[in-house]
Amino acid sequence: MKKKSLWIITALMTFALLGVFVMQMYYIRESYNLKSQLFEQNVNQALVAVVNKIQKQNVIHRINQKDNEFKQLEVSSIRSKTDSIVSFKVKFKENEIQRKLKQQQQILAYLNFQDSIINANYLQPQIISEEDYAILSNPNPNDNTLTYNINELRTKDGRVVSRQLSSSYVRKRPVIKLNNLPDSIIYLALSPTDLRPQFITLPSIDPDLKVRFKMEDAKAEHLYKVELERLYADTVNIFANGRNVMLLQDVAKEMANKDVPLKDRMPSQEVVDTLIKAELLSKNIDLDYNYWVTPSRNAGKVIYQNVSLPTGDVMPKNTFSKVIFGNDLLTKDPGMLYISFPSKNSLIFNNMFVTLVSSVGLLLVLISIFAYTIYAIIRQKKLSEMKTDFINNMTHEFKTPVATIMIASEALKDPDLTPDKARVNRLAGIIYDENVRLGSHIERVLNVAKLDNKELKLGRSPVAMNELISLVVDSISLQLQKKNAELVLVLDADPDVVIGDELHLSNMIYNLIDNANKYSPENPKITVKTKNLANGIGIEVQDEGIGMTKEQTKRIFDQFYRVPTGNLHDVKGFGLGLSYVNDIIKQMNGTIRVQSEKDKGTTFVIHLPIN
Incomplete structure (x- = not known):
C-alpha cells in the first residue's frame, strides 16, 4: 500500500471517529438537559406538596388548639354531671345487693318450710344429688344396690316401742348454695305406711316467687337505664348544639388575623424537615439538601435552617424556592421556603450511568478498532517490505551457489579435464559444498515455516x-x-x-x-x-x-x-x-x-x- 493511500485512509477513519465522538457528546448533553429538567420538575412538585401540607398543618393546629379549649370547658362543666352519674351507679348497686339479699332470704324461708313439711310426713328424708338420683332410679333392679334393714325395739308383751331403718346406701350429702341452686331438689325418704323408699322432688324456687323476682329485676333495670340515659343526655347536650359553629368561627377569626407572626403559623422544624425529606424521597430524590425558611420581605432573617444561609442575597447554585402561604390573601407575610442541592449533578450522572458507560464503551471500542487497524496496516506494510527484502536476499543467497554449481558442472563437461583427477575432485568438492550450503539455506527456511505452523x-x-x-x-x-x-x-x-x-x-x-x-x-x-x-x-x-x-x-x-x-x-x-x-x-x-x-x-x- 502506498504511503499516500495510508494517509487518506487514516484521515477518513479519524474524521469518522470524530463524527461519532461529537454525536455521542451531543446525545449525552441532551440527555443531561432532559434529566435536569425532570429533576427541577420533581423538586418543584415536592415543594408544592410540602407547602400544601404546611398550610394544612397550620389549619389543623388552629382547630386542635380551639378544640382543646372547648374540651377543657366541657370537662369542667360536665364534671358535676359525671359525679352524679357515678353516685347513681353506686346507689343502684347497693339497692341491687339489698334486693338480691331479700330474695335469697325468701328462697331460704321457702326451702325451710318445704323441708319441715317433708320431715313431718316422711321417715328419714335426705337430700340427694342428681347423679345419685340417676343411679337409684335405674329401672333394672339388678343394678340397684340399695338394700334396707329394719331394727325394732319391742316390750315383753310384744308392743313396738321404736323402729329404725338402715340401708347399705351411704353417700355424701350434697351442699345446697343459694346463689347457685339447681332447678329442683330431690329427697330420698321412707313411706310412713310401708317403709318403702321413695323420691320426693320439689322446685328449688317457688314459681310464684320466681315470677315476682323477675318482675322486680326487670323493673329495677328499666328504671336504671332510663335514669342513666337522662343523665348522659344532659351531659352531652351541654355544648353539642353550638360547639362546631363556635369552633369554626373562632378559627376563622384567628386565620384572618394579619399580625400573627410567620413562626407561629409554621409547624416545628422537625416536622418541616420530615415533610421535605418524605416528599423528595417520593420523587426518587435521595440527595443531601440545605433548606431555609425566611420571611418573604426579609430573606436574611432565617426562621428555620439546617445550614447557615450564605451571606448576602445571592442564593447558592441549584436553589429552588416556593411561597409558603401564597394562597392566603389576608396573610401579612406569606413566607418563603428555599431548598438547594449541592450535589445535584451527582444524582443526574448516576441516572445517566448506563448511558455514559455505553457511550464511553462504544467510543473505546471504536478507538481500539481504529488504532488496531492503523497498527495492522503499518505492520503489514513493514512486513511486506521485509518480505521483499527477504526475497531479494534469498534470491542472492541461492543464486551464488547455483551459479557456482553451474560453472563447476560446465567445467566437468570439458573432455580435457577428465584425465586431471585432482582438478575433477576439486570441482566435485566445490559442487558438494555449494549444494550443502544451498540445502542449509532451504532447511533454515523450512524450519522457520514449521515453527510458524506448530509442526516442528x-x-x-x-x-x-x-x-x-x-x-x-x-x-x-x-x-x-x-x-x-x-x-x-x-x-x-x-x-x-x-x-x-x-x-x-x-x-x-x-x-x-x-x-x-x-x-x-x-x-x-x-x-x-x-x-x-x-x-x-x-x-x-x-x-x-x-x-x-x-x-x-x-x-x-x-x-x-x-x-x-x-x-x-x-x-x-x-x-x-x-x-x-x-x-x-x-x-x-x-x-x-x-x-x-x-x-x-x-x-x-x-x-x-x-x-
Missing part, C-alpha cells in the same frame, strides 16, 4: 551444553578465522545437562555466534559463557560489535527483520536467525533477552530449565 517437534534427550558449544565452535572455526576473530569460552556450568533437542540447540548457538561474527568489525572479540542458575543453566553470547539501539532491540526477534548496517552490504542473511532462536527457546520453556549499546556491542542472555 523437538526431541527430548539429555544434552551437555558445554560439549555442544565446543562442537559448534569447532564447526564455525573457519568462518571465525577468515575475520581473525578471538573467541573466549568460559564454560563454568556444572552440571551442564539439559533436556532438549541437540540439533536445534546447536543451530541456536551457531546462529548467535555467527551473528556476533557478522555484525562485528575486523578482529571480532566474542565471549561465550555458561553458568548454573537456581533452576536452570544460563548461556551468554557477548560481542564488541556495532551494537543496536533500543528501538532495534525491540524488533530483532521479528521474522525478516535485519539490523541496518549503513552503507555496508557485506552482512548477508534472511532475517530469520534470531526469530528461529527465539521460537526454539520458547518451545523449551526458556527465555532470551538482549542487552546492547550502539557501537559498544551486544550480549544475548539465555535461560534454559534443567528439566
Whole structure:
C-alpha cells in the first residue's frame, strides 16, 4: 500500500471517529438537559406538596388548639354531671345487693318450710344429688344396690316401742348454695305406711316467687337505664348544639388575623424537615439538601435552617424556592421556603450511568478498532517490505551457489579435464559444498515455516551444553578465522545437562555466534559463557560489535527483520536467525533477552530449565 493511500485512509477513519465522538457528546448533553429538567420538575412538585401540607398543618393546629379549649370547658362543666352519674351507679348497686339479699332470704324461708313439711310426713328424708338420683332410679333392679334393714325395739308383751331403718346406701350429702341452686331438689325418704323408699322432688324456687323476682329485676333495670340515659343526655347536650359553629368561627377569626407572626403559623422544624425529606424521597430524590425558611420581605432573617444561609442575597447554585402561604390573601407575610442541592449533578450522572458507560464503551471500542487497524496496516506494510527484502536476499543467497554449481558442472563437461583427477575432485568438492550450503539455506527456511505452523517437534534427550558449544565452535572455526576473530569460552556450568533437542540447540548457538561474527568489525572479540542458575543453566553470547539501539532491540526477534548496517552490504542473511532462536527457546520453556549499546556491542542472555 502506498504511503499516500495510508494517509487518506487514516484521515477518513479519524474524521469518522470524530463524527461519532461529537454525536455521542451531543446525545449525552441532551440527555443531561432532559434529566435536569425532570429533576427541577420533581423538586418543584415536592415543594408544592410540602407547602400544601404546611398550610394544612397550620389549619389543623388552629382547630386542635380551639378544640382543646372547648374540651377543657366541657370537662369542667360536665364534671358535676359525671359525679352524679357515678353516685347513681353506686346507689343502684347497693339497692341491687339489698334486693338480691331479700330474695335469697325468701328462697331460704321457702326451702325451710318445704323441708319441715317433708320431715313431718316422711321417715328419714335426705337430700340427694342428681347423679345419685340417676343411679337409684335405674329401672333394672339388678343394678340397684340399695338394700334396707329394719331394727325394732319391742316390750315383753310384744308392743313396738321404736323402729329404725338402715340401708347399705351411704353417700355424701350434697351442699345446697343459694346463689347457685339447681332447678329442683330431690329427697330420698321412707313411706310412713310401708317403709318403702321413695323420691320426693320439689322446685328449688317457688314459681310464684320466681315470677315476682323477675318482675322486680326487670323493673329495677328499666328504671336504671332510663335514669342513666337522662343523665348522659344532659351531659352531652351541654355544648353539642353550638360547639362546631363556635369552633369554626373562632378559627376563622384567628386565620384572618394579619399580625400573627410567620413562626407561629409554621409547624416545628422537625416536622418541616420530615415533610421535605418524605416528599423528595417520593420523587426518587435521595440527595443531601440545605433548606431555609425566611420571611418573604426579609430573606436574611432565617426562621428555620439546617445550614447557615450564605451571606448576602445571592442564593447558592441549584436553589429552588416556593411561597409558603401564597394562597392566603389576608396573610401579612406569606413566607418563603428555599431548598438547594449541592450535589445535584451527582444524582443526574448516576441516572445517566448506563448511558455514559455505553457511550464511553462504544467510543473505546471504536478507538481500539481504529488504532488496531492503523497498527495492522503499518505492520503489514513493514512486513511486506521485509518480505521483499527477504526475497531479494534469498534470491542472492541461492543464486551464488547455483551459479557456482553451474560453472563447476560446465567445467566437468570439458573432455580435457577428465584425465586431471585432482582438478575433477576439486570441482566435485566445490559442487558438494555449494549444494550443502544451498540445502542449509532451504532447511533454515523450512524450519522457520514449521515453527510458524506448530509442526516442528523437538526431541527430548539429555544434552551437555558445554560439549555442544565446543562442537559448534569447532564447526564455525573457519568462518571465525577468515575475520581473525578471538573467541573466549568460559564454560563454568556444572552440571551442564539439559533436556532438549541437540540439533536445534546447536543451530541456536551457531546462529548467535555467527551473528556476533557478522555484525562485528575486523578482529571480532566474542565471549561465550555458561553458568548454573537456581533452576536452570544460563548461556551468554557477548560481542564488541556495532551494537543496536533500543528501538532495534525491540524488533530483532521479528521474522525478516535485519539490523541496518549503513552503507555496508557485506552482512548477508534472511532475517530469520534470531526469530528461529527465539521460537526454539520458547518451545523449551526458556527465555532470551538482549542487552546492547550502539557501537559498544551486544550480549544475548539465555535461560534454559534443567528439566
